[in-house]
């Protein structure tokens with residue numbers, strides 16, 4: 033399987049719960065490397081742009097409000113099949129439906145506050161990595 037990069041965000045609920053390290057341990061234990069990271073408090077414009085694909089959805093306003101409610105931890109993960117691997121680690125969007133042992137099953141409270149974001153395909157991964165890390169150092173492992 034190819035070495036890929038994917039964009040991961042630890043959302044405001046998980047940052048507030050002080051579980052950044054526990055979530056990083058999930059990535060590292062699964063063989064994913066953190067090759068860039070930064071903490072940020074997103075502006076409304078940034079959150080709206082990042083989630084523009086969902087602009088017409090009924091939950092868009094709440095999603096943007098939630099994503100700007102506190103700081104987030106943003107990282108690029110690299111590894112074999114990193115995009116699907118990270119999605120497996122995250123679990124289903126709705127934590128009530130997420131498999132036991134996944135990040136969302138263990139750390140998320142609701143479909144709105146669901147702990148993590150992860151790119152869902154190579155095309156979105158490339159766009160999302162550039163969105164947050166264009167012009168910044170991304171370190172090859």
Ligand code: IDP
Pocket residue numbers: 086091095124125143144145146148149150152
């Ligand atoms: P994903 O984060 O599992 O890839 P997406 O469908 O891309 O899920 O949705 C982006 C985010 O929008 C989700 O993580 C979740 O926070 C929120 N979201 C998705 N569907 C709903 C919904 O039906 N109600 C409320 N929030 C939702």
